[in-house]
Amino acid sequence: MDIINLLSVSMSENLHFISFGLLLLAGLNFPVSEDLVLIISASIAATIIPENTYLIFIGCYLGAYMSDIIAYSLGRYGLPLLFKTNLFNRKSTRKKIVRIESYFNKYGGKTLFIGRFIPFGVRNMLFLTAGMVKFNFFKFLLIDLAALTVTSTLLFYLGFKFGENIDVIMHYLDNYKITVFVSFALFVLIFIIKKRWFRVR
16 A cells, blocks of 8 residues: 555544654655655645644654654664664665765764755665764754754645645656755765865875
């Protein structure tokens, strides 16, 4: 069952609880898209139950924030156990974590803030790695809260504003994901080249 069906009209009265729960599952690395949950929840709020809009947004917001904290905690306290499961015991996953860890060591909090805007499973690996490298917990909470406020507000606004045109939103969301991912990759590449160039000089 996909997210659109799960966040259906028949469940709309309890949508804030459902969205919250789905986002918690995302923190446990279940294949749940935070972006989709926010946009679809906002779309249902706009078209079916506008009187619950604020309640639904709070459910999404808190769910996403708690999800990030869960992922961080798993990275800090439960990663050795997670690597014993098939979900995490993959070469590609291990390589991704090692790569993000190197970014944390070089750029610190900037990695967390910018990385929070990147989908494709990067976010959860980012939070897991933050916990694994024992990134300061209170600093993590503040930086993540700032970045989450931007992303959640933007995505919820888009879903609410264009609620009746959800297919159009999904099209632009795909373009947004690609644009942000490419921009982040270019930012990191330019930073590394610039750093090495000054080192050579």
